[in-house]
Amino acid sequence: MPLLSHHTAGLVEAGVDEAGRGCLAGPVVAAAVVLPSDYKHSLLNDSKKLTAKQRLLLREDILRDALDFHIAEVSHVIIDEINILQATMKAMHKAIKGLKKVKPEILLIDGNQFKSYPGIRHETIVQGDGKYLSIAAASVLAKTYRDDWMVKLSKEFPQYGWDVNAGYATEKHRQAIQTYGFTPYHRKSFHLKPTQLDLFS
Numbered sequence: 001m002p003l004l005s006h007h008t009a010g011l012v013e014a015g016v017d018e019a020g021r022g023c024l025a026g027p028v029v030a031a032a033v034v035l036p037s038d039y040k041h042s043l044l045n046d047s048k049k050l051t052a053k054q055r056l057l058l059r060e061d062i063l064r065d066a067l068d069f070h071i072a073e074v075s076h077v078i079i080d081e082i083n084i085l086q087a088t089m090k091a092m093h094k095a096i097k098g099l100k101k102v103k104p105e106i107l108l109i110d111g112n113q114f115k116s117y118p119g120i121r122h123e124t125i126v127q128g129d130g131k132y133l134s135i136a137a138a139s140v141l142a143k144t145y146r147d148d149w150m151v152k153l154s155k156e157f158p159q160y161g162w163d164v165n166a167g168y169a170t171e172k173h174r175q176a177i178q179t180y181g182f183t184p185y186h187r188k189s190f191h192l193k194p195t196q197l198d199l200f201s
Contacts, residue, residue, distance in 0.1 A: 003133045005039045007108055007123060013037075014068075014104035015134025016092050019047070019142035021084055023167035024177075025160070025186045026150050027073040028084065030091035031141035034068040034102045035134045041065075046129040047139040052147070059144045062137045069137075070098025071145045080189040089115040095138075096120070110135045157183050 006013055018030040044062075047055055062069065072094030079087040096107065096117050107114075107122035110129045114122055125131060129139040147166050154162035159180055161172045167185075182188070 002040075002042070003044060003131060003136055005035070005133055006037050007125075007132060008106055009037075011105040012102060013106050013108055013134055014096065014099060014102075015108045015110075015128070015132055015136070015138040016095060017110040017129050017135050017138035017142055018088050018091060019139070019146045020167065021088055022169075023187070024169050024173065024190055025076065025162065025167040025183065026146065026153065027075045028079060028087050028091050029071065029073045029142045029146040029149070030088070030095040031069065031071045031138040031145070032092070032095040032099055032104075032107075033062065033066050033134050033137040033141060034099065034104055035062075035066055035137060039065065039133055041133060044133055044136050044140070046127070046136055047143040049130070050140070055140050055144050055147075058137075058140050062140060066137065068099045068101040069141060070095050070100075071141055072098055073146075073149075076185055076187045079187050083189065084187075085113065089113075093117055108132055108135050110139065153185055157185070 014032045014034045016032045018028055020026060020028045044058055072091050074087045074091040104120055107120055109122055109124045112124050112126050114124050128135040150162040150166045160176045165173050
C-alpha cells in the first residue's frame, strides 16, 4: 500500500522521526520534514525497509522536493545526563525549531510518545514512518545523517564496526567492547559495565 501524502487535509504538516535511539554509542538524531500536500513517491518508505543505496538516493529527492526540513542531534553526553527518552524529545524539538521556511500547523510524530511543542498541535502515530510520506522522509534524513556521522567516527575507532552497525548492539560491537572497552563516544548510562552486555544476548 502506498504511503499517504497527508494526515489532515488543509493543514501544513511536518513529519518528525528519529534515528539512533537504541544505539550504544553516538548521538540520537531527529529530522523534521515538510512535503507538498499532494506529494507522491513510489519508493519512499520507512528507512528500515530500505537499502543503504536506496536511502541515499531518496535523500537527494527529499532535499530537492521538501518545502522545508531540518536535522538535529543530541550528543551521547546529553543522553547520559537526561536519559534517552528526554534526549529524543529534545532532538525532535530542535529539528522542529529549525524549520524556517514553513511553519507547520500539525506535527506527525513517529511512535507513541512526544512532549508537546509550543503552539503546534501534534499526532503520535505508531509505525508512522510506514504510513505517511513526511514521516518516512524524516526517517530517511535522520538515518542517513546519523549513519554518515558514525562512519566518520569509525575511522577513529575501526574495531567497533560502526561503519556497518552504526553503533547498534551487534555481536561484533559487543565483542569489541569486551576486548577494547568503551570509547569516549559510548553512552555510559546504557551499559557501563561489560558484565551488562549479556542483556543483549
